[in-house]
Amino acid sequence: MSEMEKTPVLSAADQAAPAPKPKRPKAKSLLMIGEQTNTLFENARLAKERGEKVGWSASIFPQEIPETLGLNILYPENHAAGIAARHQADPFLQECEGPLGYSNDLCAYAKLNLAYAAVLNGESAVEFPDGGKMVKPDFLLLTNNICNQLTKWYENLARQMNIPVFFIDTCYNPCDYVTETRVRYVRSQIDQLITDLCAFTGKTWDEARFREVMEISQRNSYLWERANNLMDHKPAPIGGFELFNYMSAMVCNRGKKSTTAIMEQLNAEMEEHIRQGTSTFPVEEEYRVSWDGIACWPYLSHNLRTLKKYGINMVASSYGKAWAIEYDDLDGMARAYCFASTNGDNATTMLSRRLEALKKFDCEGTIYHVNRSCKVMDCQMMEIQRQLSEMAGVPFTSFDGDQADYRNYSEAQFETRIQGLVEVMKQNKEAKCNG
Amino acid sequence: MADLAQDLARLQTASENPRAQLDYYLKQGKKVIGCFAPYTPEELVHASGMIPFGLWGGHTDLKLTKSYLPAFACSVMQANMELGLKGAYTGLSAVIIPAICDTLRCMTQNWRFGVTSIPMIPIVYPQNRTSPASVDYLISEYETVLTMLSTITGMMMNEKALCETIKIYNEHNRTMREFAVTANEHLDIITPQVRHAVFKSAFFFEKSEHTAILREIIEELKTRPVYDWPGKKVILTGIMCEPDQILDFFTENKIAVVGDDLAHESRQYRIDIPEMGGGGLKRLALQWNARYGCSLIHEIGKPRGAMLIRMCRDYGAAGVVSCMMKFCDPEEYDQPYYEVDLNKAGLPYVTIEIDQQNASYEQIRTRIQTFCEMI
Numbered sequence: 001m002s003e004m005e006k007t008p009v010l011s012a013a014d015q016a017a018p019a020p021k022p023k024r025p026k027a028k029s030l031l032m033i034g035e036q037t038n039t040l041f042e043n044a045r046l047a048k049e050r051g052e053k054v055g056w057s058a059s060i061f062p063q064e065i066p067e068t069l070g071l072n073i074l075y076p077e078n079h080a081a082g083i084a085a086r087h088q089a090d091p092f093l094q095e096c097e098g099p100l101g102y103s104n105d106l107c108a109y110a111k112l113n114l115a116y117a118a119v120l121n122g123e124s125a126v127e128f129p130d131g132g133k134m135v136k137p138d139f140l141l142l143t144n145n146i147c148n149q150l151t152k153w154y155e156n157l158a159r160q161m162n163i164p165v166f167f168i169d170t171c172y173n174p175c176d177y178v179t180e181t182r183v184r185y186v187r188s189q190i191d192q193l194i195t196d197l198c199a200f201t202g203k204t205w206d207e208a209r210f211r212e213v214m215e216i217s218q219r220n221s222y223l224w225e226r227a228n229n230l231m232d233h234k235p236a237p238i239g240g241f242e243l244f245n246y247m248s249a250m251v252c253n254r255g256k257k258s259t260t261a262i263m264e265q266l267n268a269e270m271e272e273h274i275r276q277g278t279s280t281f282p283v284e285e286e287y288r289v290s291w292d293g294i295a296c297w298p299y300l301s302h303n304l305r306t307l308k309k310y311g312i313n314m315v316a317s318s319y320g321k322a323w324a325i326e327y328d329d330l331d332g333m334a335r336a337y338c339f340a341s342t343n344g345d346n347a348t349t350m351l352s353r354r355l356e357a358l359k360k361f362d363c364e365g366t367i368y369h370v371n372r373s374c375k376v377m378d379c380q381m382m383e384i385q386r387q388l389s390e391m392a393g394v395p396f397t398s399f400d401g402d403q404a405d406y407r408n409y410s411e412a413q414f415e416t417r418i419q420g421l422v423e424v425m426k427q428n429k430e431a432k433c434n435g
Numbered sequence: 436m437a438d439l440a441q442d443l444a445r446l447q448t449a450s451e452n453p454r455a456q457l458d459y460y461l462k463q464g465k466k467v468i469g470c471f472a473p474y475t476p477e478e479l480v481h482a483s484g485m486i487p488f489g490l491w492g493g494h495t496d497l498k499l500t501k502s503y504l505p506a507f508a509c510s511v512m513q514a515n516m517e518l519g520l521k522g523a524y525t526g527l528s529a530v531i532i533p534a535i536c537d538t539l540r541c542m543t544q545n546w547r548f549g550v551t552s553i554p555m556i557p558i559v560y561p562q563n564r565t566s567p568a569s570v571d572y573l574i575s576e577y578e579t580v581l582t583m584l585s586t587i588t589g590m591m592m593n594e595k596a597l598c599e600t601i602k603i604y605n606e607h608n609r610t611m612r613e614f615a616v617t618a619n620e621h622l623d624i625i626t627p628q629v630r631h632a633v634f635k636s637a638f639f640f641e642k643s644e645h646t647a648i649l650r651e652i653i654e655e656l657k658t659r660p661v662y663d664w665p666g667k668k669v670i671l672t673g674i675m676c677e678p679d680q681i682l683d684f685f686t687e688n689k690i691a692v693v694g695d696d697l698a699h700e701s702r703q704y705r706i707d708i709p710e711m712g713g714g715g716l717k718r719l720a721l722q723w724n725a726r727y728g729c730s731l732i733h734e735i736g737k738p739r740g741a742m743l744i745r746m747c748r749d750y751g752a753a754g755v756v757s758c759m760m761k762f763c764d765p766e767e768y769d770q771p772y773y774e775v776d777l778n779k780a781g782l783p784y785v786t787i788e789i790d791q792q793n794a795s796y797e798q799i800r801t802r803i804q805t806f807c808e809m810i
Contacts, residue, residue, distance in 0.1 A: 100771060101770065101771035101774060101775075102767065102768075102770075102771055103759075103764075103767040103770070105507065105761075105762055105764060105767055106764055106767055106768065107764075144562065147537050148535070148536050148537050148540070148562075148764075148765070149537060149764055149768075151562060151733050152730070152764065152765055152768035152769075153768065155733065155734070155735065155737060155768065156737070156768055156771075156772065158735060158736075159735075159736060159737045159772060165735060167562075167563050167733070168563070169561055169562045169563035169566070169569070169733075171559045171561070171572075172534040172540050172543075172559045174534060174543050174557035174559065179575070179579075181571070181572055181575035181576075182572065184568065184571065184572070185561065185566070185568045185569065185571070185572035188566060188567070188568030189563055189566050189568065192566060343540075346543070346544055347544040347547070347548065370505065372507065374537075375505075375507070375508065375537040375538050375541070375762075375764065376537035376538075376540055376541065378505045378507075379504055379505065379508050379537065379538050379540075379541030379542070379545070380503075380540075380541035380544045380545055381505075382502055382503055382504075382505075383503060383544065383545055383548050383549070387548070
């Protein structure tokens with residue numbers, strides 16, 4: 001039989017159908033992120049095998065400290081987001097709310113992680129979807145700049161696994177600035193934490209290494225913010241949701257050179273798109289919006305599909321930039337970590353940051369994620385919506401969702417709300433065009 | 436001789452109608468400061484010559500608050516916001532709000548923009564209390580509160596006044612603890628409702644006045660023979676146990692409350708302000724650092740279970756009723772661990788859901804009945 005004969009014969013219908021759209025190759029920066037994430041977990045596993053102590057950390061902890069000490073740290077929030085995004089959360093949520101006795105009301109990142117920890121601890125038998133790559137910790141690093149639930153979550157992990165918590169209480173900021181007394185309190189805790197962590201892990205603090213890590217971290221923060229800022233071009237060089245993919249570099253690897261390489265690559269890719277007048281956003285950018293709140297990880301693709309349908313690109317987010325943390329010494333570090341997350345800041349600060357973003361990125365609307373996991377984000381959101389919309393003259397919509405619990409979302413509601421927002425944005429656009 | 440029934444009725448009336456109590460002080464020309472649940476530095480208000488007045492929600496129709504809080508904020512904060520927005524707190528010169536949980540962080544801002552007629556004074560308590568720096572930090576928070584209070588009085592508080600206030604508060608703490616112990620010998624008179632009214636009323640009186648009434652109650656009780664309670668005894672744990680209908684179910688089932696770990700009640704009085712060891716502000720900060728067994732204050736080891744077991748033993752309680760404030764995440768994180776500890780100790784417990792805005796409590800009635808049979 002000749003080679004020609006082996007070729008399958010296409011039916012008339014097949015021949016009439018358009019050729020399948022070739023899948024866009026992954027950007028190099030994204031491949032680099034994948035490698036970096038694998039390395040993070042692999043290094044932690046190897047460290048554990050060598051008998052070294054491995055830690056788990058809150059996501060806006062001064063990561064430069066364990067990095068200086070050469071410790072391997074994993075991040076439960078980031079890990080939980082990954083599990084949720086891959087639709088693997090269910091057995092963990094069930095385990096947590098069932099045998100472990102936790103309330104459904106709690107943060108889904110916490111519920112997921114507490115159940116995962118119970119498996120690591122031999123108390124539960126849920127099958128790991130990832131081979132248990134989040135290895136069992138020997139200590140915990142905690143800050144409460146994101147929320148107070150983290151404090152309680154880590155209290156429970158500490159008791160569950162009988163391990164110490166190294167805690168920096170960053171204090172909520174009711175003032176428009178971080179008071180000097182907060183800086184002193186936090187700085188003192190940082191000093192104590194370094195001493196205690198060295199004693200616990202047997203590591204030694206090296207000031208020169210710290211300076212080096214701090215510089216890397218500062219460079220990374222700069223590059224991350226720069227990449228975020230490149231979204232001000234029209235059309236934006238990438239689809240805004242893609243930036244969520246790079247957050248692990250800033251959350252888990254902020255003080256590493258590998259992140260510098262990723263961030264430089266990302267900036268270069270975005271600049272190239274700007275030069276070419278192209279974008280990875282798959283359709284024409286009709287509307288530019290900001291996204292308020294954590295990504296709705298379990299439904300990211302549904303969110304994106306719906307937004308794409310109307311040509312809505314998310315060009316600004318209140319969330320990712322929390323990891324662009326700038327400072328140049330330990331006092332500065334104390335101040336920066338108190339002020340990093342808008343969850344820890346008063347409404348005035350929150351409003352001014354959001355207003356600046358709406359203007360800078362020329363947003364035509366805001367989408368608020370009423371994240372059932374996150375009371376600190378939701379409980380003042382309505383007041384923020386009212387004030388921000390009035391200040392910026394930009395409409396908004398909100399939808400019910402969750403950062404990790406797939407049960408708290410309705411596709412129909414999301415679609416209806418976005419449709420409603422589009423109608424208002426369209427009217428505004430037309431009014432603008434008509435003068 | 437004071438009349439026990441009259442004294443108890445006075446506290447009961449105050450706890451049922453705080454507004455009348457507020458008006459009573461306002462008519463005297465006093466300035467009154469609203470003190471949000473669960474902890475505020477009341478002593479600073481008192482030492483500044485004003486009346487601290489507890490704001491722990493209450494039963495009310497939730498309408499206006501829906502423009503500020505999602506449905507999954509706890510009912511105490513929903514009610515405080517609603518009452519503030521509808522003007523029920525008119526007359527207060529300010530409110531102090533502790534940003535001690537995620538909902539309360541937001542309440543500082545909701546109040547600030549929603550109830551503009553009553554200024555908001557925030558306080559952020561330190562949670563890393565093993566850090567020596569937490570004391571200086573908390574002193575600075577107190578100083579900020581004082582500065583804001585002085586804009587209301589036009590006067591600065593002085594050290595002598597604070598020292599005097601500390602004595603009054605410590606005396607009140609001791610008296611509340613003594614009342615709780617004495618009450619257990621007179622469970623025929625101090626029913627769960629009466630006990631609750633005594634504790635709740637403390638938030639609506641100037642403390643030396645409350646102490647004076649309490650002293651009379653205690654002395655009166657002591658003149659009576661010890662009553663041998665034939666029913667069952669329990670400990671309550673949680674934020675609060677309201678409204679009174681719930682407490683009626685205990686009475687119906689011949690269950691007495693012989694101790695509590697409620698933020699609304701005994702948690703307030705566990706720890707005195709040190710008599711020595713520095714100026715008044717420092718000693719107040721040291722009291723904060725010594726507080727224990729509260730879900731809203733960070734502690735390592737989840738010690739509540741052991742504490743509840745100890746309380747059951749000390750007061751002869753047969754079990755624990757977990758009064759779970761709906762949507763209170765700090766309490767929800769503690770619950771699995773104290774339940775495990777109680778289980779290990781062979782102590783029965785039951786959870787009842789507390790929602791101040793509930794219209795029907797029949798489910799709770801059934802749970803309490805079943806629990807009564809269990810113990």
